[in-house]
Amino acid sequence: MESKIRRKGYPYILPALLFIIFVFFVPVAYTVVMSFLRWNLLRPDLGVRSAGFSNYVRLFTDVFTLETIGRTFYFVIGSVLVELVAGFIVALALDTEFKGWKIVQSILLTPFMIAPVVVGFVWRFILNSDYGPVIHFFKQIGLGAFVADPLLSNPHAVIPVLILTDAWEYTPFVVLVLLAGLKAIPQEPFEAAIVDGASLWKRFRYITLPLLKPSILVVIVIRTLTSLRVFDIVFIMTGGGPGTSSETLAFYGYRTAFQSYNIGFSSAINMLTFGIAIGFTLFYMKIVGGGKNAE
Amino acid sequence: MRNRKRTALKTLVFLIVIGALLWTLIPLAWIFLSSFKYEADQFSVPPRWFPGRLTLQNYAKFFGNAEFVRSFLNSIMVTLLSTLIALGLGVPAAYSLARFNWKHSNSIAFVILLARMTPPIVMVLPFFMIARYTNLSNTVIPIVIALSFFSVPFAVWMMRGFFQEIPVSIEEAALIDGCTRFQALRKIILPLVLPGISATSILCALISWNEFLFSLVLTGKDTRTLPVLVNMFVSERNIEWGVMSAAAIVIVLPMVIFGMIVQNDLVRGLTMGSNK
Numbered sequence: 001m002e003s004k005i006r007r008k009g010y011p012y013i014l015p016a017l018l019f020i021i022f023v024f025f026v027p028v029a030y031t032v033v034m035s036f037l038r039w040n041l042l043r044p045d046l047g048v049r050s051a052g053f054s055n056y057v058r059l060f061t062d063v064f065t066l067e068t069i070g071r072t073f074y075f076v077i078g079s080v081l082v083e084l085v086a087g088f089i090v091a092l093a094l095d096t097e098f099k100g101w102k103i104v105q106s107i108l109l110t111p112f113m114i115a116p117v118v119v120g121f122v123w124r125f126i127l128n129s130d131y132g133p134v135i136h137f138f139k140q141i142g143l144g145a146f147v148a149d150p151l152l153s154n155p156h157a158v159i160p161v162l163i164l165t166d167a168w169e170y171t172p173f174v175v176l177v178l179l180a181g182l183k184a185i186p187q188e189p190f191e192a193a194i195v196d197g198a199s200l201w202k203r204f205r206y207i208t209l210p211l212l213k214p215s216i217l218v219v220i221v222i223r224t225l226t227s228l229r230v231f232d233i234v235f236i237m238t239g240g241g242p243g244t245s246s247e248t249l250a251f252y253g254y255r256t257a258f259q260s261y262n263i264g265f266s267s268a269i270n271m272l273t274f275g276i277a278i279g280f281t282l283f284y285m286k287i288v289g290g291g292k293n294a295e
Numbered sequence: 296m297r298n299r300k301r302t303a304l305k306t307l308v309f310l311i312v313i314g315a316l317l318w319t320l321i322p323l324a325w326i327f328l329s330s331f332k333y334e335a336d337q338f339s340v341p342p343r344w345f346p347g348r349l350t351l352q353n354y355a356k357f358f359g360n361a362e363f364v365r366s367f368l369n370s371i372m373v374t375l376l377s378t379l380i381a382l383g384l385g386v387p388a389a390y391s392l393a394r395f396n397w398k399h400s401n402s403i404a405f406v407i408l409l410a411r412m413t414p415p416i417v418m419v420l421p422f423f424m425i426a427r428y429t430n431l432s433n434t435v436i437p438i439v440i441a442l443s444f445f446s447v448p449f450a451v452w453m454m455r456g457f458f459q460e461i462p463v464s465i466e467e468a469a470l471i472d473g474c475t476r477f478q479a480l481r482k483i484i485l486p487l488v489l490p491g492i493s494a495t496s497i498l499c500a501l502i503s504w505n506e507f508l509f510s511l512v513l514t515g516k517d518t519r520t521l522p523v524l525v526n527m528f529v530s531e532r533n534i535e536w537g538v539m540s541a542a543a544i545v546i547v548l549p550m551v552i553f554g555m556i557v558q559n560d561l562v563r564g565l566t567m568g569s570n571k
């Protein structure tokens with residue numbers, strides 16, 4: 001009986017599974033193969049030759065690549081941290097007796113529906129040093145010295161600006177998930193704690209935080225994975241510049257393939273990004289699976 | 296004492312909410328107002344929020360430009376096609392994962408999740424090469440396949456949750472009454488998950504409509520989508536801020552409206568089934 005039911009389930013899932021396997025594994029396998037090749041589309045005369053592990057060796061020895069990896073982690077850790085802290089604060093504020101939380105939540109959610117390309121354009125516009133309102137505002141309140149250089153052509157400011165842009169787009173996601181988690185926490189432990197005279201901070205530290213841990217982990221993992229793939233806003237706002245000071249792994253992989261046409265090395269870069277993503281997905285499966293056992 | 300603390304807390308909450316609203320809305324307000332400004336007013340120094348006169352000429356320029364209109368239509372086409380494919384493949388798969396319990400369902404779930412979590416940059420180069428070899432570069436086929444690839448896993452995970460919410464007993468009753476499993480699915484289960492299907496399709500459409508990297512690489516002159524077009528115009532030296540602002544509003548508005556409708560289902564879709 002059981003095996004019959006099992007067999008009956010396959011026709012429903014087979015088309016999707018075949019589609020995913022075909023469209024997913026073929027390109028990934030292709031990338032693996034290309035990452036072991038010396039292949040430059042601009043030099044067809046050299047042909048396609050085996051590269052052994054040289055692309056990977058270069059990946060981990062080239063100073064520029066290591067810098068890019070470091071910069072990517074700077075961006076990922078920075079954006080996840082900013083979004084987590086800001087999102088937590090807003091979620092907590094909306095979880096009080098505050099009546100209009102639903103309306104506020106819908107308004108706060110808007111940036112999340114907006115195409116990242118447009119988000120990049122919006123921020124590039126408002127940060128424009130001549131026609132944008134932000135720089136002008138800074139000058140008016142006497143902080144003009146901080147923004148004397150155009151922000152997007154200042155190598156030290158460019159990653160923080162990208163982090164803020166990313167935070168504008170994705171903090172709503174953090175708010176949404178944490179708020180759903182907060183609303184799901186039962187009231188009883190709080191009532192008991194109030195009877196026992198526990199302070200607001202103690203109630204937060206010993207009841208809210210532990211009960212919210214699954215949601216927080218989910219947010220961290222998903223945001224890390226989506227932050228790792230950041231490309232659109234970098235492309236629109238800075239094009240990786242000034243110089244290469246805002247190039248992340250995804251952008252580096254793109255530029256190596258579509259501007260330098262170094263197919264082999266680009267594939268090796270992308271394999272590294274892929275490896276990091278697999279690690280986080282496994283971790284995610286573990287925590288989501290853990291949540292199911294607890295049910 | 297207690298009351299004072301309460302008031303302080305309320306004030307704090309109020310300030311946080313106002314701060315968050317301003318942070319969210321100011322950039323949007325700027326773009327919205329700019330889309331109604333005359334070209335001359337775009338370049339006023341210092342920048343002015345309300346120049347005192349408004350115009351629709353930016354929108355007229357947008358819809359008067361054949362290239363813009365074509366990419367607008369392209370965007371609609373690839374979004375519709377990829378959403379249809381995602382639902383066609385994803386809904387039965389989700390049903391299967393929710394109802395049948397087999398040995399490998401965990402590994403299948405992992406593959407589907409991994410497909411969703413994989414950074415697009417990993418896939419884009421092989422996609423580009425394959426499209427080149429197969430001479431499909433000038434058609435919408437590569438981009439539609441790519442966009443479907445992003446939304447299928449999404450549809451599966453989201454719909455699985457909706458199917459799980461429907462008690463098995465309803466289906467069993469139908470089976471006892473002589474329905475085949477397919478009939479039970481079509482006549483009884485599908486109508487029940489219809490709200491879920493509409494939410495899923497809106498979110499799938501959101502993914503396709505906003506996608507940029509694959510569209511950039513896989514579309515050509517005739518198949519360009521709106522985000523690619525925006526990029527082309529923004530990377531020019533003399534950006535037409537007004538027209539681009541109008542374009543931004545045109546891209547953003549439908550998705551914001553649809554997104555508002557399904558925001559209650561957003562959490563479930565975006566966290567890949569971890570929040571119930």
